[in-house]
Amino acid sequence: MAIETAAPASPRLFPLHALAAGLDFERYFRWRRAREGDPFYVRFPGFGAVLFTGTPDGARELFRAPTDLLEPPRPNPIEPLVGPASLILTSGVRHRRDRALLAPAFHGARIRALGELIQAATLDEIDGGATLWRPHTTAPWRARATTPWRPGTRIDSRAVARSITLRVIMEAVFGVRAGERRIAYAAAITAFLTAFSGPLLLAPALRRGAFGRAPWDRFVAAREHLDRLIQADLAERKGTARQDDCDILGLLLSTRYDDGSAPTDAELGDQLRTLLVAGHETTATSLVWALYHLHRAPEALRRLRAELGDAGDSPTDLAGLPYLDAVCQETLRLHPPVPIVLRRVTGPVTLRGVRVPAGDTMGLALPLLHSDPDTWVDAARFRPERFLDRRYSPFELAPYGGGHRRCVGASLADYELRIVLATLLRRVRLALPSRYARGRAPLSVPHNIATGPHRSIPFDVVE
Numbered sequence: 001m002a003i004e005t006a007a008p009a010s011p012r013l014f015p016l017h018a019l020a021a022g023l024d025f026e027r028y029f030r031w032r033r034a035r036e037g038d039p040f041y042v043r044f045p046g047f048g049a050v051l052f053t054g055t056p057d058g059a060r061e062l063f064r065a066p067t068d069l070l071e072p073p074r075p076n077p078i079e080p081l082v083g084p085a086s087l088i089l090t091s092g093v094r095h096r097r098d099r100a101l102l103a104p105a106f107h108g109a110r111i112r113a114l115g116e117l118i119q120a121a122t123l124d125e126i127d128g129g130a131t132l133w134r135p136h137t138t139a140p141w142r143a144r145a146t147t148p149w150r151p152g153t154r155i156d157s158r159a160v161a162r163s164i165t166l167r168v169i170m171e172a173v174f175g176v177r178a179g180e181r182r183i184a185y186a187a188a189i190t191a192f193l194t195a196f197s198g199p200l201l202l203a204p205a206l207r208r209g210a211f212g213r214a215p216w217d218r219f220v221a222a223r224e225h226l227d228r229l230i231q232a233d234l235a236e237r238k239g240t241a242r243q244d245d246c247d248i249l250g251l252l253l254s255t256r257y258d259d260g261s262a263p264t265d266a267e268l269g270d271q272l273r274t275l276l277v278a279g280h281e282t283t284a285t286s287l288v289w290a291l292y293h294l295h296r297a298p299e300a301l302r303r304l305r306a307e308l309g310d311a312g313d314s315p316t317d318l319a320g321l322p323y324l325d326a327v328c329q330e331t332l333r334l335h336p337p338v339p340i341v342l343r344r345v346t347g348p349v350t351l352r353g354v355r356v357p358a359g360d361t362m363g364l365a366l367p368l369l370h371s372d373p374d375t376w377v378d379a380a381r382f383r384p385e386r387f388l389d390r391r392y393s394p395f396e397l398a399p400y401g402g403g404h405r406r407c408v409g410a411s412l413a414d415y416e417l418r419i420v421l422a423t424l425l426r427r428v429r430l431a432l433p434s435r436y437a438r439g440r441a442p443l444s445v446p447h448n449i450a451t452g453p454h455r456s457i458p459f460d461v462v463e
Contacts (some may be wrong), residue, residue, distance in 0.1 A: 002034040004356060004412065005353040005435075006382070007099075008036060008039065008040050008051075008354065009044070012134070023121075024443055025339065025340075025367070025399070025444075026339070026367040026444065029052070029054065029365045029367055029368055030367070030368065030371070032052075033054060033368055038053055038054055038055050038058065038352060039051050039052055039053040039058060039351060039352045040052055040367075041355055042068040042113045042363075046066070048360070048361065049360070049361070050073075050342065050361045050362065050363045051351055051354060051356055051360065051361070051362045051363065052362075052363045052364070052365050052368075052435035053351060053352050053362070053363070053364055053365070053368075054364065054365040054367070054368020054369050054372065055352070055368075055369065055372055055374075056369065056372060056374075056375060056393070056395045056396050057352065057395075058351060058369075058400060059352070059354050059364055059369055059394075059395040059396075059402065060395040061351055061352065062173065062341065062343060062351060062362060062363075062364050062396075062402075062403070063395065063403035064403065065343065065345070065349050065393070065403075066347075066349070067403075067404050068092065068344070068346075069345050069346050069347040069349055070091065070343045070344070070345060070405075071091035071092070071343070071344050071346060072089050072090075072091060072342070072343075072344065073342045073343070073344040073361045074089075074344070075204060076088075076089055077201050077204070078201070078277075078448075078449055080196065080200070080207065080219070080223070080276075081196055081273070081277050081448060081449060082273060082274040082277060083266075083269065083270030083273055084268040084270065085098075085263075085266065085271065086270045086271065086273075086274040087099060087102060087271060087274060087408060088274060088278070091329075094203070095404075095405075096404075097257055097258075098263075098271065099404075099408060100257075100258075101252065101255055101257065101263065101271075102252070102271065102408050103250075103408060104251060104255070105248040105251050105252070106408060106409055106410075106411050106412055108411070110306060111411050111412050111415050112315070112316065112319075112415070114168065114171075114172055114247065114412070114415070114416070115314070115315025115316065115319070115415070115419055116315065117168060117171055117172075117287050117425075118164075118168055118315065118415075118416050118419040118420060119315060119419060119423050121164045121167040121168050121426075122164055122419070122420050122423040123421075123423065123427065124167075125149075125160050125164050126148070126149045126424070126427055126428060127148055127149075128147055128148035128149075134234060135425045136304050144438050148462045149428050150461060150463055151462060151463055152460070152461065153428075153460070154433075154458050154460050154461075155458065155459050155460075155461065156456050156458060156460070157287075157291055157292070157456060157457045157459055158284070158288055158452070158453070158456040158457070159456065161282070161285070161287040161288050161420075162280065162284045164287075164420055165279070165280050165281075165283045165284040165287070165416065166186060166189060166190070166284075167186075168277040168279075169187070169275065169276055169280045170182065170185050170186065170276075171247070171391075172247065172248060172279070172284040172412070173247060173248045173249060173272060173275050173276060173279070174233060174248075174249050174272075175246060175247035175249065175250070176245055182339070184229060185229060187228040188222070188225050188229055188310065189226060189276055191222045191225070191226075191278070192219075192222040192223055192225075192226045193277065193280070193281065193448050194222075195215070195218045195219035195221075195223075196396055196448055197215060197219075197223040198445065198446055198447075199215070200215055200216060200219060201446055201448070205232075221319035226273065227248055227269055227273070230269050230272055230273065231265060231269060233249060234249075234253070234265050234266075234268060234269070237249060237250060237253055241253035241254040242254050248272075248275060249272065250376075251270075252268055252272075254270065261304070273364065277408065277448060278407070278409060278449055279409055279412065281337075281447055281448050281449055281450045281452075282337035282338070282413060282449065282450045283337075283413050283416050283417055283420075284452075285335070285337055285423060285447065285450050285451070285452035285453075286328075286331055286332060286337060286413070287417060287420055288419050288452060288453060288456075288457060289331050289334070289335040289452075289453070290327060290328060290331040290417065290421050291421070291430065291457075291459065292436070292441070292453075292457050293330075293382040294425075295430060295431065295432045295437070295459070296325065296382070296436075296437060296438075297382050297430065299449060300327065300382065300383075300384055300435060301416060301425075302424065303323055304323055304324060304327055305425060307322075307323045308322050308324070308326070308422055308425055308426050309426075311422075315389055315415075315419050318418060318419055318422040318423075319418050319419060321418075321422070322388060323384065323388070324418055324421070324422055325382045325387070325418065326384035326385065326386075326387035326388050327421070328414065328417050328418055328421065329384070329387045329397070330382060330383065330386065330387060331382075331417075332383040332397075332399035333370045333397060333399065333423075334370065334382060335375075335444060335451075335452075336367075336370065336398075336399040336400075337399065337400075337413075337450040337451065337452075338366075338401070338449065338450060338451070339365070339367055339444070339451055340363050340364065340365055340366065341363060341364040341366065341398070341401050341402070341405075342362075342363045343361065343362055343363070343405075344359070344360070344361045345357075345358055345359070345360060345361070345362065346358055346359075349362070366398060366399065369396070369397075369398060370397065370399075372396070375392070375396045385391055400413070428461055428462075428463070429461070429462040429463045430459040430460065430461060430462060431459065431460045431462050432457070432458075432459060432460075433458055433460060436457055436458070441453075442454055442455060442457065444463060
């Protein structure tokens with residue numbers, strides 16, 4: 001039986017604490033741990049207090065807590081993006097049922113079948129054959145061909161990473177390859193994600209309309225447009241979808257729950273929108289960080305290029321490279337796409353000796369877990385070699401969460417990150433401008449469902 005200890009004090013002037021966490025959550029969380037130890041409370045306006053831990057023992061307790069006592073916290077800041085039926089927001093029997101429905105889409109053979117698509121999307125981006133979406137003064141969005149990556153070209157790493165991952169997720173989910181349908185989906189998804197700005201994510205009070213002109217109005221209009229495309233696809237594919245279809249939509253339409261029933265169109269729409277959101281932004285952000293750190297660590301970049309030079313060309317060959325894997329794991333350690341894991345408890349549990357009563361929320365701060373001094377030596381440094389020296393437990397490294405709610409698409413995210421990064425580094429040589437090559441890394445801030453650099457990081461094409 002766990003020995004209970006007195007609950008830590010909740011900070012006074014909590015709005016100032018919430019503001020500090022919002023401006024630089026990693027620095028804030030480390031300050032709180034150094035000042036108060038583990039665990040500690042953080043209060044968020046309109047959400048309540050969360051008891052946070054950042055140790056492997058705390059991660060083990062949170063991930064192994066009884067599943068029937070856990071549910072996602074509500075209100076949830078991403079619910080407008082993913083919808084109430086999203087796997088991210090369901091719990092209990094409903095969550096287990098929906099996870100079983102989605103899991104086959106991310107089995108190994110299906111993921112590996114996307115390898116050539118991932119390579120092609122990356123090469124198209126380099127060669128200037130991809131489509132880039134930009135705001136336009138006379139229309140919501142317009143498309144133009146991307147610029148070929150010739151020596152002297154400066155690229156926007158966030159834009160190109162999003163372009164690659166958007167193409168991959170569109171084909172993986174909907175089977176979209178080319179033509180007007182691809183253009184329509186690309187424009188709709190880009191507008192939808194862009195409309196859900198940081199203020200709407202962090203300040204629910206702003207989610208109000210104002211005669212069709214408020215940011216919330218624009219987001220709702222973009223969401224409705226995307227939903228119309230999704231529902232039209234659902235209607236068209238019903239009756240013809242098969243379980244051996246290559247795209248996730250076909251698999252979901254042909255799959256049934258254990259009792260023989262099928263999800264409703266609205267429920268499928270939320271799951272598909274979740275896959276688009278979660279499978280697009282998170283991997284794009286990880287790719288940007290991987291390129292950034294590699295180009296600030298010349299020896300790591302040299303070692304990875306040497307490994308890639310000796311490897312075969314197939315995605316299977318690339319995905320199995322040990323140093324490439326170490327680079328990607330180190331990137332995810334330093335920059336987990338979703339940096340906090342939250343669980344609302346429906347019955348009393350204990351976290352790090354502190355009793356968490358029913359209705360309260362406990363959380364895992366991944367930046368703390370991934371820099372725990374008892375696990376990680378020289379934790380602030382980008383050092384992929386640490387993953388060649390030993391294996392880390394899921395309670396020491398958890399970039400996709402853990403337990404029964406670990407990200408269902410983690411295998412696709414890992415595979416895509418490795419193939420895109422390898423393809424880019426084999427094809428071109430990049431350099432960071434001097435402003436980014438030295439000094440402190442950019443702050444990580446919320447971008448829709450993920451967090452990423454607060455400003456885009458440019459690269460110059462060398463050859």
